[in-house]
Amino acid sequence: xxxxxxxxxxxxxxxxxxxxxxxxxxxxxxxxxxxxxxxxxxxxxxxxxxxxxxxxxxxxxxxxxxxxxxxxxxxxxxxxxxxxxxxxxxxxxxxxxxxxxxxxxxxxxxxxxxxxxxxxxxxxxxxxxxxxxxxxxxxxxxxxxxxxxxxxxxxxxxxxxxxxxxxxxxxxxxxxxxxxxxxxxxxxxxxxxxxxxxxxxxxxxxxxxxxxxxxxxxxxxxxxxxxxxxxxxxxxxxxxxxxxxxxxxxxxxxxxxxxxxxxxxxxxxxxxxxxxxxxxxxxxxxxxxxxxxxxxxxxxxxxxxxxxxxxxxxxxxxxxxxxxxxxxxxxxxxxxxxxxxxxxxxxxxxxxxxxxxxxxxxxxxxxxxxxxxxxxxxxxxxxxxxxxxxxxxxxxxxxx
Amino acid sequence: xxxxxxxxxxxxxxxxxxxxxxxxxxxxxxxxxxxxxxxxxxxxxxxxxxxxxxxxxxxxxxxxxxxxxxxxxxxxxxxxxxxxxxxxxxxxxxxxxxxxxxxxxxxxxxxxxxxxxxxxxxxxxx
Numbered sequence: 001x002x003x004x005x006x007x008x009x010x011x012x013x014x015x016x017x018x019x020x021x022x023x024x025x026x027x028x029x030x031x032x033x034x035x036x037x038x039x040x041x042x043x044x045x046x047x048x049x050x051x052x053x054x055x056x057x058x059x060x061x062x063x064x065x066x067x068x069x070x071x072x073x074x075x076x077x078x079x080x081x082x083x084x085x086x087x088x089x090x091x092x093x094x095x096x097x098x099x100x101x102x103x104x105x106x107x108x109x110x111x112x113x114x115x116x117x118x119x120x121x122x123x124x125x126x127x128x129x130x131x132x133x134x135x136x137x138x139x140x141x142x143x144x145x146x147x148x149x150x151x152x153x154x155x156x157x158x159x160x161x162x163x164x165x166x167x168x169x170x171x172x173x174x175x176x177x178x179x180x181x182x183x184x185x186x187x188x189x190x191x192x193x194x195x196x197x198x199x200x201x202x203x204x205x206x207x208x209x210x211x212x213x214x215x216x217x218x219x220x221x222x223x224x225x226x227x228x229x230x231x232x233x234x235x236x237x238x239x240x241x242x243x244x245x246x247x248x249x250x251x252x253x254x255x256x257x258x259x260x261x262x263x264x265x266x267x268x269x270x271x272x273x274x275x276x277x278x279x280x281x282x283x284x285x286x287x288x289x290x291x292x293x294x295x296x297x298x299x300x301x302x303x304x305x306x307x308x309x310x311x312x313x314x315x316x317x318x319x320x321x322x323x324x325x326x327x328x329x330x331x332x333x334x335x336x337x338x339x340x341x342x343x344x345x346x347x348x349x350x351x352x353x354x355x356x357x358x359x360x361x362x363x364x365x366x367x368x369x370x371x372x373x374x375x376x377x378x379x380x381x382x383x384x385x386x387x388x389x390x391x392x393x394x395x396x397x398x399x400x
Numbered sequence: 401x402x403x404x405x406x407x408x409x410x411x412x413x414x415x416x417x418x419x420x421x422x423x424x425x426x427x428x429x430x431x432x433x434x435x436x437x438x439x440x441x442x443x444x445x446x447x448x449x450x451x452x453x454x455x456x457x458x459x460x461x462x463x464x465x466x467x468x469x470x471x472x473x474x475x476x477x478x479x480x481x482x483x484x485x486x487x488x489x490x491x492x493x494x495x496x497x498x499x500x501x502x503x504x505x506x507x508x509x510x511x512x513x514x515x516x517x518x519x520x521x522x523x524x525x526x
């Protein structure tokens with residue numbers, strides 16, 4: 001049976017070029033980059049080169065890039081590290097304030113909740129519209145004298161909606177001009193760019209981003225490597241104590257092969273970003289057109305403020321996990337925001353924030369494409385999905 | 401999620417080839433139950449003859465476990481006297497399916513509940 005992987009927003013395979021680049025660093029070039037001898041310096045050089053590639057990609061300076069284990073770690077470090085730092089620096093008795101949105105990844109939401117729980121921050125969770133987009137006016141209104149961080153994801157992992165990152169960056173810059181005059185802490189801007197990094201402009205200066213998190217395994221590097229961009233001058237205290245690695249911001253012997261892999265993966269992405277984006281979008285649009293021919297199916301998210309690799313649908317009269325199971329029987333891997341697929345038995349927080357009812361989220365189905373997705377595969381999905389939905393609808397009670 | 405590891409062989413068999421699926425026209429008892437936890441909906445139709453469940457059919461909108469538990473309960477009680485059918489517990493359904501993942505045990509509660517209510521509905525119609 002053919003196997004069709006349409007869950008690239010969850011993770012991607014390591015590409016052969018990336019694997020080849022990282023391989024020597026497991027065996028021959030195994031040195032600890034903190035050591036002054038040949039082996040150590042060989043590792044150091046490899047890390048420096050990878051850091052430079054990532055810095056170039058983001059339009060940043062190498063010393064503004066911190067390697068971490070994943071986007072979740074980057075996000076934790078950005079949020080907790082910034083709040084901890086400002087808490088000590090600002091003698092105000094007021095609690096630092098964070099603005100984020102209800103559709104963020106759990107890593108952001110849970111980091112914020114943690115800071116609230118220990119009393120280190122107050123958090124505003126912004127509502128979104130039916131497409132999942134935050135309103136720039138809401139951000140402006142939510143900013144208070146004690147606001148230190150706005151954290152809005154670049155593209156949503158469940159529905160693919162792109163947030164107005166450039167506009168938010170500009171707004172924050174404008175606001176900061178007057179704040180500095182009033183001796184208030186500037187507002188810093190963090191974005192979780194995990195789903196955007198491959199496809200969208202990530203120039204941190206152009207977009208006005210102060211902190212940016214992403215991981216390697218969504219772009220053909222291995223799981224277990226990520227990075228955090230921290231603009232020079234943004235105060236962050238490390239959350240993992242130990243040696244002085246990563247400019248004193250993330251202790252622990254550097255994971256050299258994985259760092260090399262991330263550098264290689266980013267290099268690859270930047271050289272073919274436009275082409276891949278166009279090709280992926282074409283295939284995704286074909287999938288959308290085909291799937292929307294099935295009655296009682298609607299597309300979720302925005303029709304053009306959308307990353308090219310994600311297509312999420314809501315299917316009436318069929319449950320997500322059951323659809324995944326029957327698709328899996330046909331060799332197709334996808335994903336769902338149904339309560340039945342989550343260990344916590346809760347419908348997707350993203351879909352509910354967008355105004356979908358739990359029973360609608362119950363029938364959600366996400367396909368996410370990758371660089372290896374073919375037209376033939378998309379055609380096969382368009383052929384098979386109606387049968388799967390028909391089978392499940394036949395089983396379901398007529399509710400009206 | 402690897403479904404072959406997540407669900408037992410029996411569960412998968414019932415999902416792929418559900419038994420007694422559909423509707424009974426003019427049923428003697430019918431009940432629709434919904435699971436507020438996850439959103440699954442299950443409907444059972446029964447025909448009763450000489451205090452036995454002579455026919456039973458299900459309709460379910462839900463996950464694999466919800467489909468499998470509804471299918472399984474119909475095979476367990478078809479032809480059984482009402483007093484025996486009533487005694488079917490959620491544990492018995494899960495056991496008959498070769499076990500259910502812990503997050504899916506509530507699906508067997510739903511199936512047991514649907515049957516109990518369908519029988520109640522039959523009695524109140526009599």
